[in-house]
Amino acid sequence: MLTVSSLKKSYESPAKRKKRTGGDDTRAYAVGGIDFEIQEGELFTLLGPSGCGKTTTLRSIAGLEKPTTGSITLGERVLFDDKKGINLRANMRGFGMVFQSYAIWPHMTVFKNVSFPLEVLPRAQRPDRAEIERRVAEVLDVIELGAYSSRPATKLSGGQQQRLALGRALVTRPELMLLDEPLSNLDAKLRESMRFELKRLQRELNLTAIYVTHDQAEALVMSNRIAVMNQGRIEQIGKPREIYTKPATRFVAEFIGTSNFLDAKVVAVRGDEVEVETAQGRLTARGVERVPAVGSAVLLSIRPESVDLTREPRGGVPNEWSGTVATRAFLGDTVDHIIDVGGGVEIRNRSNPNLSVPPGESVHFTVAPDKVIVVPAD
Known part of the structure; x- marks a missing residue:
C-alpha cells in the first residue's frame, strides 16, 4: 500500500x-x-x-x-x-x-x-x-x-x-x-x-x-x-x-527489553547449532539463523527470563553455570537476581516471586540453547 x-x-x-x-x-x-x-x-x-x-x-x-x-x-x-x-x-x-x-x-x-x-x-x-x-x-x-x-x-x-x-x-x-x-x-x-x-x-x-x-x-x-x-x-x-x-x-538487542551480553568466539558449528567459548565457560546456541564461521567473534544476548535459577545443580543439562547472588530486587510480579559468575561478569535472572534467593548465597542456573541469541560482534 x-x-x-x-x-x-x-x-x-x-x-x-x-x-x-x-x-x-x-x-x-x-x-x-x-x-x-x-x-x-x-x-x-x-x-x-x-x-x-x-x-x-x-x-x-x-x-x-x-x-x-x-x-x-x-x-x-x-x-x-x-x-x-x-x-x-x-x-x-x-x-x-x-x-x-x-x-x-x-x-x-x-x-x-x-x-x-x-x-x-x-x-x-x-x-x-x-x-x-x-x-x-x-x-x-x-x-x-x-x-x-x-x-x-x-x-x-x-x-x-x-x-x-x-x-x-x-x-x-x-x-x-x-x-x-x-x-x-x-x-x-x-x-x-x-x-x-x-x-x-x-x-x-x-x-x-x-x-x-x-x-x-x-x-x-x-x-x-x-x-x-x-x-x-x-x-x-x-x-x-x-x-x-x-x-x-x-x-536492537540492547534497545528492546533487558538482556545479558557476553563476548564469545565460535568453536564449533553443527547445522543451526553453534558452540561458543566465553571467558566464563562454553555455551551452546541452537536455532541460529545467521550461522557464523568457526573462529569468528560473536556477541551473545540472553534475556533475564531465559535464565533458569536453582539452588542445587541439575547436572546433565546444557549451559549450566554457577555463581553467587550479588543482589536482588522485588518487582511485584517478578524478582530480579544479579548473579556474579566471576571475572567481573554479572548475569541478570528474572524469576517468579516464589523464588527469592538472598545476596551471598551460591546458586546454579541454566539457559536453554534456543534462548541463547547469537548477534554479530560488529
Whole structure:
C-alpha cells in the first residue's frame, strides 16, 4: 500500500553538509536512506530513541517535511519523488494524523471537534449536514464518546481527549493514519489501557497506520511489524516476537527489553547449532539463523527470563553455570537476581516471586540453547 524508497532528509544545504562532515555522507542526514513497505490493514511502528529520525520520517510521509531525496508512493499515487519533482501538499494527501499533544479545539464541543474536518472540506467534497451528523455519530460510537457529544472538549479526561483526537482523524475516512507518540502524555496506567483500546479500534476498523514511539512495550503490544531505527537508519524490520527473540544487531538487542551480553568466539558449528567459548565457560546456541564461521567473534544476548535459577545443580543439562547472588530486587510480579559468575561478569535472572534467593548465597542456573541469541560482534 505505502512504499518508502531511499528516503533521505537533511536540514542543511549540500555545501554546508559537505563542510560540516568533511564529505562523509553517512553523518549528514536526519534520515539517512531508508526503505520499507506497509500493507493494507497493518499497524507499522517506527521505534527508536529520541533523535533517531522516526518523527522526521512520519512528517515526511505526512507532507509536513520535504525530504531531500527518495520517493513515497501510496498505491498508484506518487506523494513525493525528488527525481520527478513531485511533492504533494499535506492537505492533498488525505491522511489522518494524531499528534503527541491532542490539539483538540477547547472552544468546541466533542461533536464539533469531530465534525470540523468535514465542515471545512471544499464545497464539492463536503457531505451534506445529514451525512456529517451520521458520520460523526458513527465515529463517536466507535470511540465510545457518544454520550459526551454535547460536552465541552476540555471537560473530558486525558484518555477521552486522546480518543477524541483519534475520532477527529477517523471521521474523514483516511487511507492512512499517522500517529506520533499519541500516548506519551498519559499516566502509566491509562497509557497501558489505551494501548489495547487503540489496537482494538485499528483491528475493528481495519485501519492502516504508522505509529511512532520510543516506548518498546508499546511497540511490542500494538504492532503487526516494527522498524527499529537508530541514527537515521533502520536496524531491523520484523514482527514483535522476531524483534525481541532474534535481534539482528547489538543495538536492537540492547534497545528492546533487558538482556545479558557476553563476548564469545565460535568453536564449533553443527547445522543451526553453534558452540561458543566465553571467558566464563562454553555455551551452546541452537536455532541460529545467521550461522557464523568457526573462529569468528560473536556477541551473545540472553534475556533475564531465559535464565533458569536453582539452588542445587541439575547436572546433565546444557549451559549450566554457577555463581553467587550479588543482589536482588522485588518487582511485584517478578524478582530480579544479579548473579556474579566471576571475572567481573554479572548475569541478570528474572524469576517468579516464589523464588527469592538472598545476596551471598551460591546458586546454579541454566539457559536453554534456543534462548541463547547469537548477534554479530560488529
